[in-house]
Amino acid sequence: MRIVTYKLNNSAADYRMGFMRGDKVVDLGKATEYMQAQLKQPERTFICPADPVSFYQGGLLNFELAKKVEQFYQAKHLNEYSFSRHDVKLGPPVTRPEKIICIGTNYRDHVKEMKSEVPQHPVLFAKFINALIGPDDEIVKSKKTTKLDYEVELVIVMGAQATDVAETDALNYIAGYTIGNDISARDLQKRTPQWLQGKSLDRSTPIGPWLVTADELVDPGHLKLTSKVNGYERQSGNTNQLIFNIPYLISFISSLMTLEPGDIILTGTPDGVGFAQNPPTFLQVGDEVELEIEGIGLLKNKIIE
Structure with missing residues (x-):
């Protein structure tokens, strides 16, 4: 559904x-x-x-x-x-989630291209609803950044309250899945050890176009995901490359905080981001970013000033 x-x-x-x-x-x-x-x-x-x-x-x-x-x-x-x-x-399939939790450096090839170390534990950071937009909205390029980047991500939408959930039971707490673009202002993100300021700019994070219910996407661990900018492919990966898979993420996060129905989790992005291109290639006003995940659909948004 x-x-x-x-x-x-x-x-x-x-x-x-x-x-x-x-x-x-x-x-x-x-x-x-x-x-x-x-x-x-x-x-x-x-x-x-x-x-x-x-x-x-x-x-x-x-x-x-x-x-x-x-x-x-x-x-x-x-x-x-x-x-x-x-x-x-x-609009966004979830309009006002209580929590927007993001996972950083969760694909090995992306870790490598970002010259980072493979994490021993999931790298968590947050976004807020000021950043959230839907599939028919434009991504706003803030004047505070000159290094706006794209990241295609599988998004988990929680369907039940979850505290200290076992990995073996984790998928039963999920309502469904959608697509997210973890738009990142790399210059703002990198100027401090904490990433928040580069990840939560107003009207910068589209999700959609809809939520596909968990009963129709029974194997989220083997989904192809791609991103294109102005029709040119930039990223191509598969969720089977996740360092920390979906059941582990649900178990890990729910051991730290109670997850509520409607909370969303962006699970990480594969390699091919603009920051790692040679030379780096960032989003400009007028660009169109097209994300696709197998079994879910297509999310397409334009960049505006």
């Missing part, structure tokens, strides 16, 4: 939850009400929130309910409360 947040083009309204049916977006809240009416179920037999924050707070239960609605629409070939992809703006 492909879960989205959306609003109609040029609408000032908040984002609502939806799901993709072919190339159309179906409003999840309205579709739930319609299904209940068609099945003549008592009012509010179950609720699938239209508000993204409420939806994710409900965790995996809401994903199960959403799947029932999608299956109902599929079986009945319904188009009620659906909109053409061209008539909507997609």
Whole structure:
């Protein structure tokens, strides 16, 4: 199932939850009400929130309910409360995560190109929601940086509260996966030992285009991921090259802090970043960055001033 947040083009309204049916977006809240009416179920037999924050707070239960609605629409070939992809703006699949946790230097070839050492433990840093944008937004190039870089990353979206989770059980806590671009201002990142200032610029980190539920991406440890800038391939890797794989990351992070439904984890990027090109090649206003991950889809964003 492909879960989205959306609003109609040029609408000032908040984002609502939806799901993709072919190339159309179906409003999840309205579709739930319609299904209940068609099945003549008592009012509010179950609720699938239209508000993204409420939806994710409900965790995996809401994903199960959403799947029932999608299956109902599929079986009945319904188009009620659906909109053409061209008539909507997609937002980040998770609009207001409590935590945005990022993993640095998690592919060996990327460690090598950055002239770093292979870490003994996952390298954690944070982003904040000021940085988060969706698949239909532009990446803002701050005037504070001249060395803006791209990083294609598989993003984990948590579906259940997780504390001290065992590796063997870790995948059961995941709601799904999406694509993230860990845009990095290398000049700001490198001027201090802490990376935060180069990683959390306003409107710099797109995720999307949707969340693919975990039941449809059963082997996240073997996914091809690529990045292109203006049509030219820059990165090509596979999640089987991760130094710390997804179950280990969930177990490790949850031993330090409780993960909540809707928290997102950017798992690291393969080699081929602009900083490591010879000569270094950084993003400029007008560039288009295209990220693709097998089994998820395509995330494309333009750079603006």
